[in-house]
Amino acid sequence: MKSKKGGFIGLIILIIIALIVLKYLYNFSVFEAAGTPQGQSTINYTQQVFGTIWSVIGPSVTFVQNQIFFPLVGVIWANFQSFLQWGQQNAAAGIK
Secondary structure, X not given: OOOOOOOHHHHHHHHHHHHHHHXXXXXXXXXXXXXXXXXXXXXXXXXXXXXXXXXXXXXXXXXXXXXXXXXXXXXXXXXXXHHHHHHHHHHHHOOO
């Protein structure tokens, strides 16, 4: 069974494309819709929902980010830089 993970950036791009299509086909403006009382209440509700979700998962996400993700990226970056230096040294020495 394959797992489908689009990622956060893919989701943002999909939302932007959907908004462009709505504007083109239906002349729908997000800014006008957000300016209405119903739009404001929807935005406030969504903000409260995300705030509640973040208050529950925020500490775990922050822990994983600080203790696992950033150190891992640091190690990968250091290895990548070492590999580039090694390649430059070999290129300067004429080793293929």
